[in-house]
Amino acid sequence: MKQLEKNFIGKGQVKGFIFTQIKKSDNAYIYEVVDGSNLRYEVFNHKLNTRFGCVTYPSNKAFGIWAFTTPSFKRALEIFEDLSIVKEVNNG
Secondary structure, three states, X not given: OEOOOOEEEOOHHHOOOEEEEEEEOOOEEEEEEEEOXXXXXXXXXXXXXXXXXXXXXXXXXXEOOOEEEXXXXXXXXXXXXXXXXXXXXXXX
16 A cells, blocks of 8 residues: 655645645644745545555545644644544544
8 A cells, every 4th residue: 555755745736835744643644734935734534545555645625524734733733633533433
């Protein structure tokens, strides 16, 4: 299963944005996203795309459902922990 890249430059709607993986667990990710002088964090569940044999980075339609964005690293960590706990409860 192909994993997400740790660093990449966005394409399409996020063309030129710089993405850097900050934290990863079995259940969730935090990426730092830089767009010019803007900095934010994207936090999302670990989702497998069995059709393409890879982990899926969320599209803009996923945000607010299983992916979230925040300008605060502290808040990103809180969301990351919440996503990890929810997944463990659902699997347990």
